[in-house]
Amino acid sequence: KSSQEQVSQWRTYVDYRDPHNGVKEIATELDQTKIKIECVIGRGRWCLTVCRGKLISGKTSIPVAVKRLKEGASLIDHTNFLREACTMAQFDHPNIIQLKGVVTKSIPAMIITEFMENGSLDKFLQGKVNELTASRLLEMLRGIASGMNYLSSIKYIHRDLAARNILVSSDLVCKVSDFGLSRTLENDPQATYTTQGGKIALRWTAPECIRFRQFTSASDVWSYGIVMWEVMSYGEKPYWDMSNEVVTEVLEDGYRLPAPENCPVSIHNLMLKCWSYEAKRRPHPIEIIRTLDQFIKQPNLLLDTKSHDASAPLLNPDSPTSLNEVSTLDEWLDMVKLGKYRRSFHTNGINDLESLVHIS
Numbered sequence: 001k002s003s004q005e006q007v008s009q010w011r012t013y014v015d016y017r018d019p020h021n022g023v024k025e026i027a028t029e030l031d032q033t034k035i036k037i038e039c040v041i042g043r044g045r046w047c048l049t050v051c052r053g054k055l056i057s058g059k060t061s062i063p064v065a066v067k068r069l070k071e072g073a074s075l076i077d078h079t080n081f082l083r084e085a086c087t088m089a090q091f092d093h094p095n096i097i098q099l100k101g102v103v104t105k106s107i108p109a110m111i112i113t114e115f116m117e118n119g120s121l122d123k124f125l126q127g128k129v130n131e132l133t134a135s136r137l138l139e140m141l142r143g144i145a146s147g148m149n150y151l152s153s154i155k156y157i158h159r160d161l162a163a164r165n166i167l168v169s170s171d172l173v174c175k176v177s178d179f180g181l182s183r184t185l186e187n188d189p190q191a192t193y194t195t196q197g198g199k200i201a202l203r204w205t206a207p208e209c210i211r212f213r214q215f216t217s218a219s220d221v222w223s224y225g226i227v228m229w230e231v232m233s234y235g236e237k238p239y240w241d242m243s244n245e246v247v248t249e250v251l252e253d254g255y256r257l258p259a260p261e262n263c264p265v266s267i268h269n270l271m272l273k274c275w276s277y278e279a280k281r282r283p284h285p286i287e288i289i290r291t292l293d294q295f296i297k298q299p300n301l302l303l304d305t306k307s308h309d310a311s312a313p314l315l316n317p318d319s320p321t322s323l324n325e326v327s328t329l330d331e332w333l334d335m336v337k338l339g340k341y342r343r344s345f346h347t348n349g350i351n352d353l354e355s356l357v358h359i360s
């Protein structure tokens with residue numbers, strides 16, 4: 001189909017929402033002459049560009065971000081574009097990126113949102129290592145938790161909560177972004193294909209989603225725990241350079257990310273709760289908000305910061321933490337993450353802690 005035919009087909013799809021048909025308009029149709037594009041700030045797929053611009057309303061203008069779908073985009077691209085706009089138009093929360101309106105009656109089609117001066121959270125933090133106070137980091141986490149709680153309250157499952165999908169405003173308010181499921185799963189550079197053919201960002205995804213594609217608000221809470229770790233480690237990559245296969249394996253063995261440097265134990269404990277293997281044992285977003293509010297109001301609760309032990313790559317909260325708490329060789333092997341060498345210890349006659357002590 002020519003792009004003209006595609007657009008007319010697509011606009012048929014759009015016009016059903018025309019206010020003259022008596023149907024409530026989902027998103028505000030903006031006059032494209034009121035949108036001044038200033039510069040390109042990002043690119044999606046070949047037909048998608050994101051620009052910084054100004055939305056003129058009367059004598060004033062506000063800075064906006066404009067996602068543009070160029071001529072020649074496929075019907076699928078148009079549909080996904082419209083789906084993202086329709087999804088965002090239904091949200092109204094200070095920690096969810098705000099849609100200002102859409103342009104659908106002229107080409108290029110546009111999604112216009114508020115402009116988030118400090119960009120994506122992961123990159124923002126990477127540029128501020130050790131420059132933000134603990135209470136500032138907690139305020140940011142509290143905002144994200146509030147946004148997540150709002151999405152959970154309207155039964156919206158995000159499926160790709162990650163610091164790269166959080167945007168930061170000029171006054172450091174964090175807003176959940178990147179709606180439009182297929183855009184999230186298709187174009188997220190961190191997303192890879194699972195063995196069943198699905199596409200997910202494995203390091204941020206709960207085990208039940210990887211195994212059974214069971215996405216719920218509780219699996220969003222798992223991802224939120226990873227976002228907590230990203231924030232407290234100033235944008236470090238979760239599980240560093242471990243391969244996806246090893247990440248899956250160690251998670252199944254009960255291992256979890258350790259506390260980032262200078263991260264209070266109580267904050268790391270909250271992360272560990274979000275990473276409960278069983279979805280029903282993870283905290284509800286409202287509990288996360290309450291816990292963070294306590295730490296923000298009473299910073300003395302956070303004084304239990306432990307020194308960061310860089311040598312312990314991952315920890316297993318359910319396993320013993322020191323030699324005097326292990327009674328068998330197998331427990332010791334699990335504690336020091338050498339479980340996979342169990343066989344070679346046995347073939348070399350090391351079958352118990354006694355024989356282990358003699359070689360150390």
Ligand SMILES: CCOCCCNC(=O)c1c(N)n(-c2ccccc2Cl)c2nc3ccccc3nc12
Pocket residue numbers: 041042043044050051065066067097111113114115116117118119120167177178179
């Ligand atoms: C370092 C300063 O950076 C400021 C960047 C401000 N960006 C925004 O406000 C954006 C913003 N509001 N969006 C956005 C989010 C959801 C829906 C539509 C849009 Cl345009 C963006 N989508 C993007 C997609 C790819 C690359 C960059 C992008 N930047 C923004």
